[in-house]
Amino acid sequence: MMELPEELPQLYKRHVFACATQRPPMHPRGSCGHNGAGLLWERLGNRIEAEGLGATTGFTMSGCLGFCSAGPLLVIYPEGVWYAPKTEADIDQIVDRHLKSDELAEDLVIVLSR
Numbered sequence: 827m828m829e830l831p832e833e834l835p836q837l838y839k840r841h842v843f844a845c846a847t848q849r850p851p852m853h854p855r856g857s858c859g860h861n862g863a864g865l866l867w868e869r870l871g872n873r874i875e876a877e878g879l880g881a882t883t884g885f886t887m888s889g890c891l892g893f894c895s896a897g898p899l900l901v902i903y904p905e906g907v908w909y910a911p912k913t914e915a916d917i918d919q920i921v922d923r924h925l926k927s928d929e930l931a932e933d934l935v936i937v938l939s940r
């Protein structure tokens with residue numbers, strides 16, 4: 827069996843996965859889409875482009891990340907930081923602080939447990 831390598835060449839400095847799951851309004855699990863993810867992720871994509879971060883920051887719409895009632899949710903790797911933004915201003919904070927300045931946008935961090 828081949829062991830996992832210590833380090834592989836990285837395609838991106840960071841990769842953002844943003845839950846784009848949309849369930850019907852009355853669905854018992856809720857969904858990030860129903861909680862307003864669409865506009866927020868559009869803002870995030872636009873900001874990543876506008877700031878010229880696209881070459882170093884992957885941005886992928888994901889399926890359900892498993893904590894639907896807390897959404898909209900995104901997670902940024904390699905740090906493994908989860909954010910629960912509610913407004914476009916929150917998105918701007920995540921871009922300006924985490925993606926551009928390498929610091930935590932601590933007000934928007936959500937700590938989840940299984």
Ligand code: FES
Pocket residue numbers: 845846847848856857858859889890891892893894895897899
């Ligand atoms: S629908 Fe987004 S975490 Fe489940």
